Amino acid sequence: MANNDFKNIQLPGVDLGNQGNVTTNPNSPSANPINSGRVTKIQDPRSIVVSISSPTPIVILFGPRNGGKTTCLIRLTRWLLNEGYRVEPKRDFRLGDEYREQCDQFTQLVYNHNAPMSTDVVGFMLLAVYKNGKEICQLLEAPGEHYFDENIEDLQPLPYQNTINAVPNSKTWLFFLERDGWHNQEIRTHYARTISRKIGMLDQRDRIILVSQKADQFYDCFDQGRPRIALFEQQVRQQYRPAFSNLSNRLFSNGRSYEFTVFSSGSFVEAGNGLQTYTPSNDFYPRMFWRKIMDSIRG
Ligand SMILES: Nc1nc2c(ncn2[C@@H]2O[C@H](COP(=O)(O)OP(=O)(O)O)[C@@H](O)[C@H]2O)c(=O)[nH]1
Ligand SMILES: [Mg+2]
Secondary structure (H helix, E strand, O other): HHHHHHHHOOOOOOOOOOOOEEEEEEOOHOOOOOOOOOOOOOHHHOOOOOOOOOOOOOEEEEEEOOOOOOHHHHHHHHHHHOOOOEEEEOOOOEEEEEEEEHHHHHHHHHHHHOOOHHHHHHHHHEEEEOOOOOOEEEEOOOOOHOOOOOOOOOOOOOOOHHHHHHHHOEEEEEEEEEEOOOOOOHHHHHHHHHHHHHHHHHOOOOOEEEEOHHHHHHHHHHHOEOOOHHHHHHHHHHHHHHHHHHOOOOOOOOOOOOOEEOOOOEEEEEEEEEEEEEEEEHHHHHHHHHHHHHHHOOO
């Protein structure tokens, strides 16, 4: 497929076209035919079984609901496809019709225009990234509520999360942060403590990347159209202090204990009546993001 074929793909539920198109807001239940239909059967998360069938590194997107994980994966996938990678759901990750449908929906989200659905429906999946026919890593997104619940101080790991922890694949953890996110400082601190606890449980070899997502919202942190990464880090560190406190005993050969990056999937503008307009971010973001991931895998 020619590179240009990906330029105007629209994210179902939001518009990935270049300008001005208005589609339904994925957060609005009424605008969510699939979400209100048969796909979202609620399964007890404790009964979820997963299977990791290949040995390539796993990159785990860790963040609360609405943290921007799915949009990040879709933005990254579109960029990877343009760069000559292949990205495909791992069909053997979970059993059952629901997962099979999610895999199909993901492919639609990436390739199609205007399919009526929410990014919510592809919130739990394993994607494989291939270059020249060879699998180079796997990207995992799981629902945010499996990681963080603002009403529970010490959310216990789910059995499927223990499975992922136990497989011998090397792992990179992407902890999603959002400046000014999640309503107030109390919840941010609670989330940061959750990250800190998680980091305390990670294998010494696991890599950590803290991601300041939805960067496009913060004009005061930009210089000539580019995010000032050190400034983002300084501000996010102030708001999520515990997330940064548990890192110093994890020194890698490059002298760093964690990486930090800034991401934007695009801008989302409320267009009224439950609608929002999406404009995809500059390629700069997925390019920088992918470089951090590759460095962590190779390092
Ligand atoms: N401004 C801005 N908003 C975003 C961005 N990414 C996601 N959002 C908003 O956050 C909502 C939730 O994103 P989603 O990727 O579904 O979050 P998830 O639950 O972590 O997978 C989207 O519907 C958008 O409204 C971004 O890069 N910039
Ligand atoms: Mg999601």
